[in-house]
Amino acid sequence: MKQRYFLPEASILNLNPRLNSGLKSWDCAILASRQGGKSQFLTACLLILAVAFSPLVASAADITQQLHRPLDRSTLRDSRDQADSLLNIGEQQYQLGYADKTLDSCLQALEIYHSLGDYKAQGMTYDLLAKAYIQLDRLQEGEDALRRRLAIARDTKDFQSQIFALNNISTVLLQKGEFIPAGKTVQEALEIAQNVQNIAGEGLSLSNWGLVNARVGNYSKAIKLYETALSFRRQSGDVIGETNTLNNLGDAYLAMGNYDDTIGTYGAALRIAKTTRDRTNYVRAIDGLVTAHSSVGRNERAFDLLEQRLAMARDSQNLREEFGVFMTYAKIYEKLNNYLTARNFYERALVLARTLEDSKQEVFLVDKLTKLPKR
Template sequence: MKQSNLLAAAKFQSSSYRARKQFPKKLNKAFGFLLFSLLLSPITVTAADITEQLHYPQIDKKVLQQSRDEADTLLRLGERQNIEGNPNKAVDSLLQAKEIYHSIGDLNALGLTYEFLGKSYIELKQYKKASDAIRRRLAIARDTKDFQSQIFALNNIGTLLLQKGEFQTASQTFEQALTIAQNLSSSEGYGISLSNLGLSAARVGDYNKAIKLYKNALNYRRKVGNPIGEANTLNNLGEAYQIVGSYQDRIDTYGAALRLAQASRDNINQLRAIDGLVAAHSSVGRYNSAIELLEKRLAIASYLRSPREQLNSFESYAQIYEKLGKYSTARNFYERAITLAKTLEDSRKELLLRDRVTQMMKKS
C-alpha cells in the first residue's frame, strides 16, 4: 500500500505565541512532516530584512489593542481553516493577520503567522511561497532569540531539503536543530530532530541507523506526551521495519501507531498505520485481516470526505481481491477507483488503473 503524505513527517510547531495567547497545544503542533518534491532557494532572508521593514507608529493604546485583537482573530480563523481543509481561505485570513501584525510591530505573532502560512502553501502545493514563509519564520525566531521555534523551523526546512533530494544538507539542518535542542534540554526538540534524522538515514538506505534514531526519538516524544508526534515516528519506524524487520516487528509497531492515532483522533496517522498493517498482513497471506482494516480505512476516508483517500481504499481492496483470484469483485473496486480518478481529474492514475484491469482480466 502506498504511503500517504509524508507530509505526515515533520510538523510545523511553535512556542513563541503560547506565552502571550492561550492557543490550544495541538494548534502549536499543527503539522510537522512536509513532504513531496519542491524547489527550495537558498536561505537568504535575514532578521534584518524583516525588522528593518517594521515601523512603530504612535498609535492610541485602545486602537492598538483593537488591531491586535483583530489580527489574533484572523490568525485563529486561518489555523482553523487549515485544520478544516480550506487552505485557500486560510491564506486569505493569514495574510490579513500578517499585515496587521507587521504594522503594529508584533514580531512573535508575525512569526507564528508565517508558520501557519507555510502550512497553507504546502497544502496548496505552492512550494516556493511555502519555503519563503518558513525561512521568514526562522529569521524572526533568530531575531527574537526564540530558540524553541528555531528548532521547529530548522526541522521544517530540513524536511523540504530532504524531499528535494539534498540528503546531506538536510541532515546538517536537522543536526543544527538537535544542537539547539541539546542546549535547551528540550525533549520536544530532541524528539522531532531525532525522528527527522531517522528519515534522512532511511532516505539514503541506512535503515538500521534509521531504526536506532526512531527508537531514541520515541523516548522523547513519550516523555513530553506528544501522541501525534509519537504515532508519526512509529509509522516511520514501521516503514523501516518493512525493509529490514520481521512481520511481527511491523505488526507491533504499526499497531501501536494505530492505537495512539485513534486515541488522539489523528486521522492522517491512522491511515498511515492501517496502510502499513494491510501491507504486512498481505505479505503473509492474511487477507481477511487486511480486508477488516480496509473497512476502517474507507470509513475514515468517507468521514474526511476525501475522494483521494477513498480512491486509495478502493484500489487496496481491488489489489487484495485480485490476489485472492476474485477478479469480478476486484474489477468492481477498480472501477470505483477509476470513477474517483476521473472526479479528481487525475488522468495518470486513471490510465494506470485501467491498465491494471486489462492485465487482470487476461488472467481470468
C-alpha cells in the same frame, strides 16, 4: 507551550498558543481529512463566519512586500485587535481547507504586526503562512516563510522556536528531495535541543533525522534513531509524537522485510492513535498493517483492516481515501489470482478517479483493466 511539526510527522508545527486556545481541532496534521457527514454543516457555518468578518484582500503580493508605516498611539489597540482577528480568521480558513484565503488574511496581519514591531506575533504569522503555502504545494515560498520565522527566533534568542523551525525547514527540504541539506538542518536542530536540554526537541529532531536516513535507504541507522527518539518522546509526554515515530519505525521495518517487528510496531501505533483519537496516525497504522499482513499471506486480517479503513473514508466522505482502499483491495485480489473480484474493485476505483478528475489514475486504470485477465 507545545509545538508541532509537519510532513510525515504530519504537518507543520502549530506555534500559536492563542489560536490553539480557540481552535483545538488540530492534531489532524497538514494535513488531515476533516470533512464529512454532519461536519459539513459546521464547516459551512464556520466558512460563512470567516468570510463575513474577513476584511478586504491584502494588497501585498507576497511576504516580501510588507508596509513599514508607523501607527499612532490611539490606533495601536485597534490595530492589534484587527491583526489578531485576521490571524484567527486565517487559522479557521486553513482548517477549512481554504489555504489561498489564509494567505490573504496572514499577509494583512503581517503588515500590522510589522508596524507594531511585534516580533513574536510576526513569527506566529510566518508559521501559518508556511502551512498555507505548503498545503498549496508552493514549497519554496513555504520554506522562505519558515526561514523568516527562524530569523526572528534567532534575533529573539527563542531556542525552542529555533528547534521547531529548523525541523520544519528540514521536512520541506526532504519533500523537495534535498536530502543532504535536510540532514544538516535537522542535525543543527538536534544540537540546539541538546545544548538547552529540550527533551521534546531532541525527540522530534532524532525522529526527523531517522526520516532523512530512511529516505536515502539507510534503514538500519533510521531504526536506531527512531528507537532513541521514542525514549525522548515518551519522557516529554508527546503522545502524538510517539505515535508518529512508531509509524516511521514501522515503515522502516517494512522496507527491510522484517514483518514481525513491522506488525508489532504498527499495532502499538494503532492502539495509541485509537485512544487519542488521532485519525491521521490511526489511518497510517492501518495502511501499514494491511501491507504487512498481506505480504505474509494473512489476507483475512488484511481484509478486516480494509473494512475499517473503508468505513472511515465513507464516514468522512473522503473520496481520495476511498479510492486508495479500492486500489488496495484490487491489488490483493489480483495477487491471489482472483481476477474477477480484482476487476470489480479496479472498476470501482476507476469511477472514483473520474469523479476526482484524476486523469493520471484514470489512464492507468483503463490500461490495467484492458490487460487484466478476465477469468
